[in-house]
Amino acid sequence: MGFLCSCDLNIILGCISYTFVVYNRRIKINILLTGATGFLGSHVLAKLSTTDINFVILKRSFSNTSRIENFLKKYIFYDIDKQNISDIFETHKIDLILHCATNYGRKETDPLRTVEANLLLPLQLLELGRKNGVKAFVNTDTILDKGVNNYSLSKNQFKEWLMEYSRDLTCCNVALEHFYGPGDDPTKFVSYIISSFLDNKDSIPLTFGYQKRDFIYIDDVVEALELIVHDSLKLEKGLFKYEIGTGDAVSIRQFVELIKELTGNTTTAINYGEIPYRTNEVMTCNTDIREIKRLGWICKYSLVRGLEKTIQYEMDIRKL
Secondary structure: OOOOOHHHHHHHHHHHHHHHHHHHHHHOEEEEEEOOOOHHHHHHHHHHOOOOEEEEEEEOOOOOOHHHHHHOOOOEEEEOOOOOHHHHHHHOOOOEEEEOOOOOOOOOOOHHHHHHHHHHHHHHHHHHHHHOOOOEEEEEEEOOOOOOOHHHHHHHHHHHHHHHHOOOOEEEEEEEOEEEOOOOOOOOHHHHHHHHHHOOOOEEEEOOOOOEEOEEEHHHHHHHHHHHHHHHOOOOOEEEEEEEOOOOOEEHHHHHHHHHHHHOOOOOEEEEOOOOOOOOOOOOOOOOOHHHHHOOOOOOOOHHHHHHHHHHHHHHHHHO
């Protein structure tokens, strides 16, 4: 039996090192991300920034970047109100577009702003992606019926365009149930209810509260998106649909009463029926989580645990 000399060993080790470098280069993913300054997008950025992903991030020049201060020097940011988006694709080789930007229409009286964020911007990115060899487009969607409001209408209209472009790209549509967590926008339903109880408001006006919703903690949503992002790069062209929720829906009444109990509130009145149901209100909720579970995803946070963490966060910031 022969023995390896030091020269042979060095050659072998050099080959191993070279293979490792090439492998790392091969798996590096360039993602164009929208909505990074928002609640969902900032959590996605924080989670995926620890992996072999390089982000190119779109925002507006007036966006509040407080959620992503730690990443402002790490990644490249473009202000889309000042930058020609097509130039970005000429500068960077984008593998995947992750669209998390959303306008809920709560603060906007002009529906055109909602349409711009939820339909026109992602449609422009779809077309540029097709022209520039982007592999996949991952879209965050809503489970709401298109007739509920301008937000749900614009999201559903884009979903139809996503189906059209799925002949040329791998398109993943991710319908999200009602996600929540620490630091969410105070105008969002869960944050509003928690704050109302912690602040001991006299009363909270609500609908009758018999509609059921699937409330899911933000960390579980982000883990699902991480799995979808990586899996999408292995898929062929086509439209792939996912629904993200816990799989267990509760009525708004049950949900609000649970928050009242967890906050220890004994004084705030809940005025059920003071607000009418919305037009085309979704009264039942049946989230189909089979596709995301197929990727190995499991829901880690129970409703109580997720609410406890969110309530504790709100209590802590009140002490500052």
